[in-house]
Amino acid sequence: MATHKLLLLPGDGIGPEVMGEVKRLIDWLNSAGIAKFETDTGLVGGSAYDAHKVSISEGDMAKAKDADAIIFGAVGGPKWDAVPYEVRPEAGLLRLRKDLGLFANLRPAVCYPALADASSLKREAVEGLDIVIVRELTGGVYFGEPKTITDLGNGQKRAIDTQVYDTYEIERIARVAFELAKKRKNKVTSMEKRNVMKSGVLWNEVVTQVHKREYADVTLEHQLADSGGMMLVKWPKQFDVIVTDNLFGDMLSDIAAMLTGSLGMLPSASLGEVDVKSKKRKALYEPVHGSAPDIAGQGLANPIAMISSFGMALRYSFDMGDLADKVDAAIAAVLASGLRTADIKSEGTKAASTTQMGEAILKEL
Amino acid sequence: MATHKLLLLPGDGIGPEVMGEVKRLIDWLNSAGIAKFETDTGLVGGSAYDAHKVSISEGDMAKAKDADAIIFGAVGGPKWDAVPYEVRPEAGLLRLRKDLGLFANLRPAVCYPALADASSLKREAVEGLDIVIVRELTGGVYFGEPKTITDLGNGQKRAIDTQVYDTYEIERIARVAFELAKKRKNKVTSMEKRNVMKSGVLWNEVVTQVHKREYADVTLEHQLADSGGMMLVKWPKQFDVIVTDNLFGDMLSDIAAMLTGSLGMLPSASLGEVDVKSKKRKALYEPVHGSAPDIAGQGLANPIAMISSFGMALRYSFDMGDLADKVDAAIAAVLASGLRTADIKSEGTKAASTTQMGEAILKEL
Ligand SMILES: CC(C)[C@H](C(=O)O)[C@@H](O)C(=O)O
Ligand SMILES: CC(C)[C@H](C(=O)O)[C@@H](O)C(=O)O
Numbered sequence: 001m002a003t004h005k006l007l008l009l010p011g012d013g014i015g016p017e018v019m020g021e022v023k024r025l026i027d028w029l030n031s032a033g034i035a036k037f038e039t040d041t042g043l044v045g046g047s048a049y050d051a052h053k054v055s056i057s058e059g060d061m062a063k064a065k066d067a068d069a070i071i072f073g074a075v076g077g078p079k080w081d082a083v084p085y086e087v088r089p090e091a092g093l094l095r096l097r098k099d100l101g102l103f104a105n106l107r108p109a110v111c112y113p114a115l116a117d118a119s120s121l122k123r124e125a126v127e128g129l130d131i132v133i134v135r136e137l138t139g140g141v142y143f144g145e146p147k148t149i150t151d152l153g154n155g156q157k158r159a160i161d162t163q164v165y166d167t168y169e170i171e172r173i174a175r176v177a178f179e180l181a182k183k184r185k186n187k188v189t190s191m192e193k194r195n196v197m198k199s200g201v202l203w204n205e206v207v208t209q210v211h212k213r214e215y216a217d218v219t220l221e222h223q224l225a226d227s228g229g230m231m232l233v234k235w236p237k238q239f240d241v242i243v244t245d246n247l248f249g250d251m252l253s254d255i256a257a258m259l260t261g262s263l264g265m266l267p268s269a270s271l272g273e274v275d276v277k278s279k280k281r282k283a284l285y286e287p288v289h290g291s292a293p294d295i296a297g298q299g300l301a302n303p304i305a306m307i308s309s310f311g312m313a314l315r316y317s318f319d320m321g322d323l324a325d326k327v328d329a330a331i332a333a334v335l336a337s338g339l340r341t342a343d344i345k346s347e348g349t350k351a352a353s354t355t356q357m358g359e360a361i362l363k364e365l
Numbered sequence: 366m367a368t369h370k371l372l373l374l375p376g377d378g379i380g381p382e383v384m385g386e387v388k389r390l391i392d393w394l395n396s397a398g399i400a401k402f403e404t405d406t407g408l409v410g411g412s413a414y415d416a417h418k419v420s421i422s423e424g425d426m427a428k429a430k431d432a433d434a435i436i437f438g439a440v441g442g443p444k445w446d447a448v449p450y451e452v453r454p455e456a457g458l459l460r461l462r463k464d465l466g467l468f469a470n471l472r473p474a475v476c477y478p479a480l481a482d483a484s485s486l487k488r489e490a491v492e493g494l495d496i497v498i499v500r501e502l503t504g505g506v507y508f509g510e511p512k513t514i515t516d517l518g519n520g521q522k523r524a525i526d527t528q529v530y531d532t533y534e535i536e537r538i539a540r541v542a543f544e545l546a547k548k549r550k551n552k553v554t555s556m557e558k559r560n561v562m563k564s565g566v567l568w569n570e571v572v573t574q575v576h577k578r579e580y581a582d583v584t585l586e587h588q589l590a591d592s593g594g595m596m597l598v599k600w601p602k603q604f605d606v607i608v609t610d611n612l613f614g615d616m617l618s619d620i621a622a623m624l625t626g627s628l629g630m631l632p633s634a635s636l637g638e639v640d641v642k643s644k645k646r647k648a649l650y651e652p653v654h655g656s657a658p659d660i661a662g663q664g665l666a667n668p669i670a671m672i673s674s675f676g677m678a679l680r681y682s683f684d685m686g687d688l689a690d691k692v693d694a695a696i697a698a699v700l701a702s703g704l705r706t707a708d709i710k711s712e713g714t715k716a717a718s719t720t721q722m723g724e725a726i727l728k729e730l
Contacts, residue, residue, distance in 0.1 A: 076560070085563075085566060088560060090560040090561065094561070120486050120487060120490045120598060120599050120600065121485050121486055121487070121598075122485060122486070122487055125485045141506075141526075141528060141561075141562060142561055144525075147562075147563050148563060149563050149566065149567055152531070152532075155532065156531055156532045156533060157531070157532050157567055158529065158530070158531050158532075159528075159529070159530050159531075159562075159563045159564040159566065159567035159568075160509075160527060160528065160529050160563065160564070161527075161528040161562045161563055161564050162525060162526075162527055162528070163506060163524075163525065163526040163527070163528065164523065164524070164525050165523070165524050166517070166521055166522070166523050166524075167517075167520065167521045167522050167523075168521060193612075193615070195441070195453060195455040196455065196459070196506075196507055196615075197506060197512075197524075197526045198450075198512050198513060198514050198524045198525065198526055199524040199525070199526050201450060201514065201524065202514055202522055202524035203524075225616065226615045226616050226619040227619065227655070229594075229616050229619055229620050229623075230619045230620060230622070230623040230628075233485060233486075233598065233620055233623045233624060234485050234623055235485065247558075247561075247612075248616075250558070250561075250591045251590065251591050251594050251613075251616055254591040254592065254594055254595045255594050255595060255598055255620065257595070258594075258595040258598045258599055259598060263595075290592070
C-alpha cells in the first residue's frame with residue numbers, strides 16, 4: 001500500500017477543533033489498515049504569527065511543498081486585526097495558494113435534504129440543490145501588481161489593486177470547469193463583468209474559444225456577475241457548474257454556500273496542475289466556513305465541512321473514490337439519525353459537540 | 366413656481382415603455398399646476414449607437430450637464446453584443462456617471478408587504494425589509510487606469526483592470542452614508558475586502574476616521590464583502606445603511622434587490638456633490654432593473670421602479686418630499702388594490718399592462 005504524506009494546518013479559531021476530528025479519522029484508517037497516511041502538522045495564520053511573527057514559516061512552506069495534500073482548517077480573527085498587512089493571518093493562506101500554484105478552487109454548494117429548512121430560502125428553491133463553483137484562485141485582483149497605498153500629501157492617500165488575467169490562466173480554469181461538467185449535468189455558466197472590465201472581455205472570449213475548440217458538447221452560458229448573483233438567489237437550481245474569477249468567485253461561492261443552509265457542512269478543494277512526470281497535482285482541502293472565533297474552544301463547531309474536505313482529498317488526491325463515497329454516506333447517515341451540532345440544530349433540541357459528531361461519523365464508517 | 370429642467374433618457378429594451386409612464390405623470394403634474402417641468406429627450410445606449418454610432422452623443426451629454434435632473438431608463442441587449450467595447454451601450458451610462466460626477470448611488474431595497482411572497486426567501490426573512498445600499502459610483506475598478514488588453518504574442522493576451530481609490534473619494538461617500546443613516550435607523554455597515562485588497566485597507570481606515578471625527582453617534586460596523594454578502598442572504602434585516610465601493614456595490618445591491626422579490630419596483634438615485642454657489646447637485650434617477658430585452662415592446666414591463674425613481678427625483682433634486690410621499694402612497698394603494706404586472710402577479714391571475722399600471726397610479730394620485 002502506498003504511503004501518502006499529509007500536512008495538517010489547523011490554523012486559528014475553530015480550526016484545531018475540527019481538524020482534531022479529521023485526525024481521529026486518519027488514525028483509524030491507518031490502524032484499520034485501510035490506508036497509509038503519514039501526517040505532519042504546521043502553523044498557519046494568527047497562530048503562526050503568535051509563534052514566529054509570520055503568517056506561515058519557511059519550514060512549514062517547505063513541508064507544504066513536499067506533502068501529497070494539505071488539509072487546512074481556517075485562519076483569522078479579531079485578535080490579529082492590528083498586525084501588519086504583510087503578516088496578517090490570510091497572507092499565509094494566500095501564499096500557499098500562490099506558491100503551490102493551486103489555481104482551481106472547487107466549491108460544491110449542496111443542500112443536505114435534512115437541512116433544507118435551515119436555509120433562509122424557501123424549501124422549494126434549495127431542496128436538491130447541487131452545484132459547483134469553480135473559482136480561479138491564483139490570479140486576478142488577489143495577486144496583481146501594483147498593489148499599494150501611497151501617501152499623496154495633504155492627508156490624501158491613494159490605494160491601488162490590480163486585476164490581471166492572461167489567456168492561459170483563463171484557459172486552464174475553463175478546462176477544469178468543462179471536465180467537471182462532463183461528469184455532472186453537462187452545463188457550464190461563465191460569469192464576469194465584460195460590460196465594465198477588460199478582464200471580463202478577455203475571460204468571455206477565452207472561455208468561448210475553449211468551449212468551441214474542445215468542449216462543444218457541453219452547454220455553455222455566459223452571465224454578467226451581478227445578474228448571475230441575482231439568479232443564484234432567485235433560482236439556484238438553474239446552474240450546474242459556474243466558472244468565474246478569483247474575486248467574483250469569492251463572493252459568489254460564499255453566497256451559494258449560504259443559500260444551502262449548510263454552511264458548516266461544505267468542503268472545498270484547491271488544485272494545482274497535474275505534473276506531466278509524476279501525474280500528481282498539488283492540492284489543499286479546506287472547509288468553506290471560516291475560523292468562527294466567537295465559538296472557538298467550546299466544542300461547538302461542526303466538523304462535517306472539515307471531514308468532508310478530507311473526503312475530497314481522498315477523491316481528488318488519492319484516487320480513493322470508494323472510500324470518499326463511504327465518508328459521504330456516513331455523514332448522511334449520521335444526519336439522518338438526527339444528530340446535530342449547534343449550527344444546524346432546530347430550536348429546543350440538544351446539540352452534539354464537535355467530538356460527538358466526529359465520533360458518530362467514525363462509528364458509522 | 367420654479368421651472369425644473371428634466372432630461373429623459375429612455376434607453377433600450379423596456380426603457381421607452383416605462384419612461385412613457387413617467388412622461389404621463391409629468392404631463393399631469395404640469396397641467397394640474399402642481400409643478401413646472403420642462404422636459405427634453407435624448408438617446409443613450411444601443412439606441413444611441415444605432416442612430417449615431419456612439420453610446421451617447423455630445424449633444425445629449427451637453428443636455429445632460431444642463432439639466433436639473435436626468436431620468437434614465439435602461440441600456441443594453443444582445444443586439445449590441447458585438448459592437449466595439451468603447452461604444453457598447455453601458456459606456457453611455459458610465460460616461461454620464463463619470464462626467465457628471467455622480468459619485469453617490471443610493472439603492473433602497475424595500476420589500477413591499479404585498480409582494481413578500483414573490484421573494485425566493487422565506488417571508489419572515491424579508492417581510493418589512495428596508496435597507497439602503499450606498500454605492501460609490503465614479504471610482505474603483507470601473508474607471509481606474511490602466512484598463513487594457515495587450516497582445517503578448519504566442520496566442521496569449523493580458524487583460525488589466527485597475528481598482529483605485531483616493532481618501533477624498535471614500536470620505537465623501539462615507540458622509541453620504543452617515544447622513545442617510547441619521548435619518549433612518551442610525552446604523553452604517555461598511556463592506557470591503559481589507560484582508561486581500563489595499564483599497565479595502567484604505568476604505569476601512571477612512572470610513573473609521575470619518576466616523577470618529579464627524580459621526581461618532583452613528584453605529585458603525587465593518588464586514589468583509591464576502592461575508593457581508595452571506596449575511597445579506599441569511600438575515601438582511603440586520604442592516605440599515607450599507608456603504609461599499611463601486612464593484613462590490615454592483616454585486617451587493619443587485620443581490621439585495623433580488624432578496625426583496627420586488628426587483629421591478631426598486632428605484633435608485635445617483636447624486637453628485639452639492640455645488641457651493643447654486644446649492645444644486647447633479648443627479649440621475651434610474652430603476653434598478655435592466656432593459657429586459659426579452660419582454661421589450663410588449664407592454665409587459667412593470668413601470669413602478671421607473672415611476673418610483675422619478676419620485677426620488679422629486680425628493681432629492683426638487684425638495685418636493687410631500688409630492689414624493691404621495692407618489693409612494695399611490696403606488697402602495699394600487700398594489701394593495703391587487704393590480705399586478707406580469708413580473709409580480711401570482712399564478713392564475715390576470716396581469717395588468719405597463720400602461721394600465723401607470724394609469725392606475727396616476728388616477729390614485
Ligand atoms: C480568507 C480569505 C483570504 C479568503 C479569500 O478571500 O479568498 C476566503 O474568504 C476564502 O474565500 O477562501
Ligand atoms: C449597466 C452596468 C454598466 C451597470 C453597472 O455595472 O454599474 C449596472 O449593472 C448597474 O448596476 O447600474
